[in-house]
Amino acid sequence: MSDKIEILAHAIENFTKFGSKRFSMDELASELGISKKTLYKHFSSKEKLVSESLAYFLNDIRTDIQKYISENPNKEEPLTTIIYIYKKGLMVYQNLNPSFLRGLNKYYPEAYQKYIELKKEIVWNMVHPLLQKAQILEQIRPNVNLELVCTLFLSRMEDIVYSKENLFNEFSIKELLDHIIINNLRGILTLNYLQKCPV
Numbered sequence: 001m002s003d004k005i006e007i008l009a010h011a012i013e014n015f016t017k018f019g020s021k022r023f024s025m026d027e028l029a030s031e032l033g034i035s036k037k038t039l040y041k042h043f044s045s046k047e048k049l050v051s052e053s054l055a056y057f058l059n060d061i062r063t064d065i066q067k068y069i070s071e072n073p074n075k076e077e078p079l080t081t082i083i084y085i086y087k088k089g090l091m092v093y094q095n096l097n098p099s100f101l102r103g104l105n106k107y108y109p110e111a112y113q114k115y116i117e118l119k120k121e122i123v124w125n126m127v128h129p130l131l132q133k134a135q136i137l138e139q140i141r142p143n144v145n146l147e148l149v150c151t152l153f154l155s156r157m158e159d160i161v162y163s164k165e166n167l168f169n170e171f172s173i174k175e176l177l178d179h180i181i182i183n184n185l186r187g188i189l190t191l192n193y194l195q196k197c198p199v
Contacts, residue, residue: 004042005056006032007028007032007039007042007043007049007053008052008053008056009053009056010028010031010032011023011028011049011050011053012053012054012056012057014027014028014031015050015053015054015100016057016095016096016097016100017097017100018097018100019097019099019100019102019103020050020100020103020104020107020108020111021103021106021107022099022103024046025039025046025049028049047108047110047111050104050108050111051108051110051111051114054104054111054114054115055111055114058114058115058118061088061092061118062118062121064088065084065085065088065122065126068081068084068085068088069081069126072084076137077198078130078131078133078134078137078139079130079134079139079185079197079199080198080199081130082127082130082131082181082185083177083181083182083185083199085122085126085127086154086157086177086180086181087173087177089122089157090157090161090173090176090177090180091173093157093158093161093162093168094168094173098162101115101158101162119155119158123150123154123155124150127150127154128146128147128150131146131149131150132146138190138192138193139189139190139193139197140188140189140190140193141188141189141190144188149184149188153180153181153184154181157180157181160180161176161180182199185199186199
């Protein structure tokens, strides 16, 4: 098995489980049943492998969200799309070892920057326009500062879920989604919309 995509998929599965520093090129080659030399044909260094496997992983997340948005326009219910995006995010975080992101930040800052860029893209290019749309539809109160909403709680989900190592062991995805995202969204809705909203 020396197909580059298969290597990327296997690498990111192990990096997210064990951390990018702890899982070695030797272990990856052994698990794939290939030589280390074959790995180096595709990736000149472990840093390159970490960076490319992370890009592969992040692209899957981006593609999944974009697919949902195109298949479910939710023109009159933009908040439904926001909730889907954050549910997807929680599912991703649930399957990540927190040490993976910490290790990226410490040892592979260029790769970590790709993760930061995707987070910004999701919050500011996907979620923020949906909030604006909800405000235009008079679902969100006109005096709500949407930039501040994004900065204060929509950009910080990772900090919240990893504030305690076993948060996912103690609470379901639904409970976390309700308390981190949905309850905060309810707090900015108009009274009229709050009475009939599906949120």
